[in-house]
Structures are given as structure tokens and as C-alpha cells.
Amino acid sequence: MKENREGIKGWLRPYKYGLPRFAYWLQRWTGVGLLVYFIAHVIETSNIVNGKIAWDKMLELTQTTQGHIILTLVIGMCVFHAANGVRLYFAEGGKGLGKAGRPEYPYNPLSLNNKMKACIWVSIALAALAMMYGASILFGE
Amino acid sequence: MSVNLKILRYSPKEGKRYDTFEVPYQRWTTVLDALLYVKAYVDHSLALRYSCRMASCGSCGMLINGKPRLACYTKISELNSNEIICEPLPNFPIIRDLATNFDRFFTNHKNMMPYIINEKTDRKMDDIHREFIQKPDEVEKYLQFSYCIKCGLCYAACPTTAMDKEFPGPQALAQMYRYMIDSRDQASRKRLEIIDNRHGIWRCHFAGSCSNVCPKGVDPALGIQLLRSYLLGFSKKGEEKAVLYISSH
Numbered sequence: 222m223k224e225n226r227e228g229i230k231g232w233l234r235p236y237k238y239g240l241p242r243f244a245y246w247l248q249r250w251t252g253v254g255l256l257v258y259f260i261a262h263v264i265e266t267s268n269i270v271n272g273k274i275a276w277d278k279m280l281e282l283t284q285t286t287q288g289h290i291i292l293t294l295v296i297g298m299c300v301f302h303a304a305n306g307v308r309l310y311f312a313e314g315g316k317g318l319g320k321a322g323r324p325e326y327p328y329n330p331l332s333l334n335n336k337m338k339a340c341i342w343v344s345i346a347l348a349a350l351a352m353m354y355g356a357s358i359l360f361g362e
Numbered sequence: 363m364s365v366n367l368k369i370l371r372y373s374p375k376e377g378k379r380y381d382t383f384e385v386p387y388q389r390w391t392t393v394l395d396a397l398l399y400v401k402a403y404v405d406h407s408l409a410l411r412y413s414c415r416m417a418s419c420g421s422c423g424m425l426i427n428g429k430p431r432l433a434c435y436t437k438i439s440e441l442n443s444n445e446i447i448c449e450p451l452p453n454f455p456i457i458r459d460l461a462t463n464f465d466r467f468f469t470n471h472k473n474m475m476p477y478i479i480n481e482k483t484d485r486k487m488d489d490i491h492r493e494f495i496q497k498p499d500e501v502e503k504y505l506q507f508s509y510c511i512k513c514g515l516c517y518a519a520c521p522t523t524a525m526d527k528e529f530p531g532p533q534a535l536a537q538m539y540r541y542m543i544d545s546r547d548q549a550s551r552k553r554l555e556i557i558d559n560r561h562g563i564w565r566c567h568f569a570g571s572c573s574n575v576c577p578k579g580v581d582p583a584l585g586i587q588l589l590r591s592y593l594l595g596f597s598k599k600g601e602e603k604a605v606l607y608i609s610s611h
């Protein structure tokens with residue numbers, strides 16, 4: 222018998238299952254992105270122990286267009302991950318989902334209600350706004 | 363009107379391949395009707411599972427145009443496509459063609475102890491009829507979860523199930539909630555212990571895909587989050603207990 226488990230492909234797919242699946246996908250990728258940034262940030266700042274010249278050289282690296290783009294992305298990832306994380310904190314504790322009841326056709330799932338969807342859109346909008354603000358400061362220097 | 367039905371064929375000896383069949387259809391033709399047309403008139407060797415043809419038995423789940431659906435509950439006309447791709451449900455081992463093995467899925471379900479546990483229901487004397495009386499709001503707490511037909515669509519859509527073999531899956535977890543929240547049941551603590559582990563309920567990250575594909579309005583994602591609220595201490599099972607009614611025959 223062939224196992225046929227989807228594996229990593231399963232969580233890499235953001236479409237077909239509606240907005241909450243897209244939010245799940247974004248939450249995971251922003252989490253991975255922030256972890257990578259965190260490691261890079263620790264490496265970057267640890268350079269301070271190598272003296273002022275090494276530190277200034279490292280700082281120069283971040284003062285480039287690419288560096289600014291990466292930082293803008295980090296701001297977006299951070300804001301989305303935090304805002305959507307708050308939604309998940311409440312939802313995964315059963316809050317804001319509504320009460321179970323008698324299912325009526327066409328069976329719109331309560332857990333995927335408009336409140337949840339609105340929160341996802343707000344998280345995306347907040348991330349976009351923060352990125353615009355961040356970019357305007359970084360590129361406006 | 364006709365449509366191209368592209369079916370994934372699999373046998374352990376020959377491996378995987380896709381076969382395409384041109385099938386006539388009407389506005390009301392379901393994907394299952396089309397598959398049965400192929401089986402009856404074109405290729406008898408096509409393997410698929412079905413029974414009720416009315417979204418009740420849960421046997422005909424498959425991936426239809428990339429999404430888990432019941433073949434008997436999906437009309438060709440609603441898919442708005444000239445090509446219908448039928449593949450076996452992912453996350454289930456394939457037996458042959460579209461027929462998948464549900465052993466692990468059913469084992470996960472059984473592991474949840476899907477029955478009422480209450481010492482008062484232990485029937486020792488046959489001449490006594492025992493029945494619990496529940497109020498409508500007590501019934502509504504679990505009713506929607508009891509509509510599950512065990513079709514496995516949620517299990518196929520879940521990204522955690524895709525990665526973690528040990529994860530019980532949305533169906534089993536929602537059934538755990540169905541029995542835990544029942545006012546006749548006395549085994550909440552024992553039940554919660556089963557899923558409070560590394561591969562248990564904590565692996566659900568609320569992607570909601572299970573509820574998106576469920577054909578019966580069970581909303582497993584709701585059941586899982588409500589269940590988790592008990593583990594987190596956000597909710598407590600009410601003291602209200604179903605009243606036992608005893609009468610002699």
C-alpha cells in the first residue's frame with residue numbers, strides 16, 4: 222500500500238481552503254522568517270566584541286537598499302505574526318468562535334466566522350501599514 | 363455535454379498513472395455518477411469506494427480538482443471546468459486507484475473512546491429500563507459533532523495530519539469533544555489525558571481547513587478549539603448532569 226501522506230507540501234499550500242488556511246500559511250512563514258532574522262541579528266550584534274571597525278563594517282551592510290528591504294519585510298512579518306498571534310491565542314482557547322448548535326444547510330462553519338476573517342484582514346492591513354511607515358523612515362534617511 | 367475525467371490510477375505493481383475518459387453529463391450528474399459510468403462502460407477495473415450515493419455513508423471521499431470532496435455530493439456542473447481530476451484522498455494509504463485505507467483513521471477514532479462512559483448505564487438488571495433525560499441546550503452542545511459520517515475529508519485537508527503520523531486528526535479530536543461535553547458522560551479527565559501530549563491537540567494550529575471541507579457541518583475546528591479551552595482552563599464543564607430516568611418494563 223502506498224502511504225500517500227502529503228508531508229511538507231501540505232503546509233506549504235496556502236490556497237484551496239479559504240482565508241484561515243492562508244493566515245496559517247502566513248503565520249508559519251513569518252515565524253520561520255523571524256527565526257532566521259533573530260539568528261542573523263544575534264550574529265550581527267555579536268560583532269561588537271570584535272571592535273569598532275568590525276561593528277561599523279557590519280552596520281554598513283544593513284545600510285544598503287537590500288538591507289532596508291529586508292528590514293521592511295521583518296517589520297511586516299513581526300506585526301502580522303503578533304497581531305494574528307493574538308487572534309490565535311483567543312481562538313485556540315475557544316474565544317470568539319461562537320456556540321455549537323444545530324447545523325443548518327449550507328453549513329457555514331462557525332469557527333471560520335466573519336469576526337475571525339476580519340481579524341485576519343486587520344492583521345494583514347496593520348502589517349502593510351507598518352511596512353509602509355518603516356520603509357518611509359528607512360528609505361527617507 | 364461531455365467532460366474529461368482524469369483519474370489517478372494506482373496499483374502496487376504498476377505504480378501511478380493518470381487515465382483520461384470522456385464522459386457525458388447533465389446538469390445534475392455527480393462526479394460519482396461519472397466515475398460509475400467509466401466503471402460500467404469503459405474500464406471495469408477502476409477501483410473506488412461508495413455506497414449510499416447521498417452523502418450519508420462517508421465512503422466516496424476523494425480529491426476532486428485538488429480539494430477533498432464527496433464524489434456523490436459534488437456535481438460536475440458546479441466545478442465549472444472541462445476537466446475533472448479525481449485522485450485518492452491524501453494522508454490515507456492508497457489500496458488501488460481511488461480506494462484508500464482507513465485503518466489508521468478509524469483507530470484514531472476508537473482511541474478517543476467514542477461512547478458514553480457512565481457507571482449508571484451499566485445494565486445489570488434486564489427488567490429495568492434506564493434512560494437519561496437531557497435538556498435541548500445540553501443536546502445542542504454536542505449535536506453538530508455527532509453528525510460526523512467519518513468520510514475523512516477533514517483528515518485529508520489538515521496540514522498537521524499531512525506532517526505528523528501520530529496526530530489523531532480533526533475528526534477524532536472533534537469526536538473527543540462530542541463525548542466530553544455530553545452531560546451523560548463522566549470521563550472528561552480520562553478523555554483529556556489521551557490528547558494532552560506532544561502529538562495530541564497541541565499540534566492543531568487552527569488552519570480551519572477541516573471545517574472548510576466538512577460536508578456535514580460538523581465544524582471539527584470548532585470542536586477542537588472548544589476542547590482546548592477546557593485543557594487551558596478557559597472553560598469548565600458545567601455541573602449540570604443529565605437526569606437518569608428509571609422505569610421497569
Ligand code: SF4
Nearest residue numbers: 510511513514516576
Ligand atoms: S468531521 Fe466532517 S469531514 Fe471530518 S470525517 Fe466527520 S463528516 Fe467527514
Ligand code: FES
Nearest residue numbers: 414415420422434
Ligand atoms: S456514496 Fe455515501 S457518502 Fe458518497
